[in-house]
Amino acid sequence: MLFLSNLLRIKDSGETMASMTSLDFVLTVAFSVIVVINLLGNGVVCLVVLRYRGMRAPINYLLVNLAVSDMMVALFITPQYVIKWTFHHPNGTAGDYMCMFITGGNFIWTGGAVSAFSLVVIAVERYFAVIRPLNKRHRLTTRRLVAIITVGWLYALIFNLPLFFVVRHKDGLDHCIEHWPKKSLAEAYTIACFFVFGAIPMGAMVILYLRVLYKLWKSGIQATQISEKAKIRARLKVTKMVCVVSIMYALCWLPNLVLYMISQFKPELYVYGSTSFVASVLLVGLNSAMNPFIYALHSTNFRQHIRGALCCRTYRSADFLNAYGANAGYNSAGIIDSGNFAENN
Numbered sequence: 001m002l003f004l005s006n007l008l009r010i011k012d013s014g015e016t017m018a019s020m021t022s023l024d025f026v027l028t029v030a031f032s033v034i035v036v037i038n039l040l041g042n043g044v045v046c047l048v049v050l051r052y053r054g055m056r057a058p059i060n061y062l063l064v065n066l067a068v069s070d071m072m073v074a075l076f077i078t079p080q081y082v083i084k085w086t087f088h089h090p091n092g093t094a095g096d097y098m099c100m101f102i103t104g105g106n107f108i109w110t111g112g113a114v115s116a117f118s119l120v121v122i123a124v125e126r127y128f129a130v131i132r133p134l135n136k137r138h139r140l141t142t143r144r145l146v147a148i149i150t151v152g153w154l155y156a157l158i159f160n161l162p163l164f165f166v167v168r169h170k171d172g173l174d175h176c177i178e179h180w181p182k183k184s185l186a187e188a189y190t191i192a193c194f195f196v197f198g199a200i201p202m203g204a205m206v207i208l209y210l211r212v213l214y215k216l217w218k219s220g221i222q223a224t225q226i227s228e229k230a231k232i233r234a235r236l237k238v239t240k241m242v243c244v245v246s247i248m249y250a251l252c253w254l255p256n257l258v259l260y261m262i263s264q265f266k267p268e269l270y271v272y273g274s275t276s277f278v279a280s281v282l283l284v285g286l287n288s289a290m291n292p293f294i295y296a297l298h299s300t301n302f303r304q305h306i307r308g309a310l311c312c313r314t315y316r317s318a319d320f321l322n323a324y325g326a327n328a329g330y331n332s333a334g335i336i337d338s339g340n341f342a343e344n345n
Helices: 003-009 012-019 022-051 058-081 092-103 106-131 142-166 183-222 225-263 275-298 300-312
Strands: 168-169 176-178
Touching: 012 142, 022 058, 022 225, 022 275, 058 092, 058 106, 058 142, 058 275, 092 106, 092 168, 106 142, 106 183, 106 275, 142 168, 142 183, 183 225, 225 275, 275 300
Parallel strands: none
Antiparallel strands: 168 176
């Protein structure tokens, strides 16, 4: 109990309000709104996919994995930018542990790594679904899905493991800092972050989606049967949706990645808590909250499932049809096809 009381010493309301500027108040409200929208929206995505058996296509589980990683980002943004005005950050060993696991942002980076990994896997799935739809070797089976999700989380934790050893609290500060044994290690890690979170996944997604869109555009010109044209339109709509998700990831994460790299090479240009830094974190939070709205905007069926889930609608018989029928019912339509949020393929 003594440890907990030292860990979170609640401020009185007068001290809290006095330490907050008008900008701090606006940013706190903005982060609070983003966190609430994130948790509600991504929670609904998980609810829709898990409640309706007809939505349990492998790619939909990838979107659930993406939603979980986005919720992790929101949960660990909260102590840094929403409730930090309600407590004093402890010093000493308690402060170090709090930085490692709560206020240091380590799990924000972990969630971001899982998000990037999931988006690349979705891009690869789209590629094989459209370019090689009849190749069963590349089909996303349940076993492969479990392995991919497990590998994604392990990769994210291992890559971010150094942060758990270097992020510490410095007495007198209200935030955590990184204590690297050598400056060269810090520089190498920030460069690695830029490539692992930014350049590599974004480059891979650009290449894969350009090939997919070209294939769909070319197929649309050549298709003659109405059913074939409808299938191509459904595939195109799904691909456009995940393209938008990927583009928003790039736009929202790149500023923070660039600033993080600048913090090591040009520290005079980087100030913790500056408007540019906080704005970049706000973009990261916004990215983790917007995906459910992109899904709803592109999918009529998803909107219908949201209404059904929130209104506690009873199941229809169609809801109990497994989307990929024990891995034998792969179709090639999409999030819009067959009432599914995302296609099986």
